[in-house]
Amino acid sequence: MYKDYWRSNLKILSILLTVWFFVSFGFGIIFSDFLDQFKISGFKIGFWFAQQGSIYFFVFLIFIYVYLMNKLDKSYKEKMNKNKLD
């Protein structure tokens, strides 16, 4: 029961942290020069990720995490209660 909960938690963490890595270290640094060939209005894309986009993704990631964890916590508690009743 608790092991399942922890495993789902680790899964959520690894997916979100992969996105975290790509939007900052990936698009903002490693592939930044490559992405700079493309432009949206006045922004080169690599530059935009480094100075704007990564920050917006960070905020978004935390709220996704909050949502997923609240859901996971709720289902865990429901299962625990059911077990107690059984």
Add this chain to the structure above:
Amino acid sequence: MDTQSLTYLFVGLSFSLYIGIAIWSRASSTNDFYIAGKGVHPIANGMATAADWMSAASFISMAGLIAFLGKDGSVYLMGWTGGYVLLALLLAPYLRKFGQYTVPDFIGTRYYSNLARLVAVICLIFISFTYVAGQMRGVGIVFSRFLEVDINLGVIIGMCIVFFYAVLGGMKGITYTQVAQYCVLIFAYLVPAIFISILMTGNPIPQFGFGDTLVNTDTYLLDKLDKVTVELGFNAYTENTKTNIDIFCITAALMFGTAGLPHVIVRFFTVPKVSDARKSAGYALVFIAILYSTAPAVSAFARMNFIDSVQEVNYQEAPSWFRNWENIGLIAWKDKNEDGLIQYSAGNALEGIKPDFSNEKGVSGERVTINDPDMTNDNEVYIDRDIMVLANPEIARLPGWVVALVAAGALAAALSTAAGLLLVISASISHDLLKKTFMPKITEKQELFYARCSAAVAILIAGLFGIYPPGFVAQVVAFAFGLAAATIFPALLMGIFYKRLNKEGAIAGMISGLVITSAYIINFKFLNIDLNSSEYWFLGVSPEGFGFIGMILNFSIAILVSFFYARPPKNVYLMVDQIREP
């Protein structure tokens, strides 16, 4: 009213607000004093965390730094926000579940060792004092420039205010004053940014404005800036000059360092529930992102405006801000070609970089410097990067009340961070050193008394830093983040996610991270300053980014050493299981 009286008015009003809040929210127990009775709403905590986090460095220095670094400056933007993702996902909820007062508390309990606790306290005090010193310089600059008060008097006034609400109110007082300070500082940051964005691009949202075209033209602001900077001999604004590996390591050191900063972590101990800790980290980052996404826009506007308003301008007709900042020594002009015009380009204006003024006036009325001009280039202007945000409203000729607002905002940023830092210092002394290590018999009332005393002593020391600023403030910031990344972050992360780690491993890891990171930074920043360039660096990693290497070393040594010693006792396994459970 003139700008001067408006500034007095705004600063006076904001200070009385902070004092009022402090009286209203006095602390009556250690629980109140250390963690605000665990009764802070997640949104309020998010604002307080944001104010706590956004220091004088974020408010005053960061945009200026990016204005001169261009794309290289992105390390600060990503580094100082990305750490919150790590904090929210990996640390905050678990540490809140653990439910104690301080960060060393967790390390001491998890690694069942007072030695581990002591190492954590040493790192914490070092990191926090480093940081406080920077805040005091910020307070000093604002007071001397805008209120024309002596820097020392300014620092003393700032100290009295912090003393009042930190010693009286503890975490509770600090939290609610920080909420007010956040509102003041974000308003003060956004108003000039929006004004300037409209003036330059016609777009009222600075985040979009700096990717927009300049008013009445088809040229994009960033393209123009690239062109102008290249013409003046700088690197193009939107291109990197540092190597990718260095940028990677600096960003990583700042991110992991952010997640390991004790005064930020402790904020998540103050919310009522574990789920609130997660939510609160999200709100904190929203409030931080509002400033951090505006900052690069401010930087681009400021660089463009600065070049436009001084290049090839006769010194005697130079805008008034140029002379005002020259008077307090943060701008200098050396007429190398003796044509009376200001020429700004790449390279150092003066030998030894910083100006050392004599009392004489030059031919055009400028302040004469004792140091000789650096004749290897044509640049005639020395400008301290710290002044860009403060000077920006004047450079863009915004009305006086905006200038006054920025002064009040900068003070709010500096004071809120200083207060948060002083609190973690005092809590680690009264709680971790006295109560948990050396004087376990003291009552709660005595502990609260000692907490207040150590807060008072910490404020005095911080005040001395402000009055006699150590010359090394800028250099030691790398230190604070590097050490937090190399010592505290790995100990916390493995404490939660790796049960097998025993005290021997954790202590060996923290000490090796501490020693190697300090040695590297001290070597390049203090002992062999002339060797501080990429050919001598380890793998091309600058001292600013070395905390990341120190962190990897900490992880490896901790895990390796762990295997040579016994597993942690049963109750530690149970404790970790318990903090992992929802």
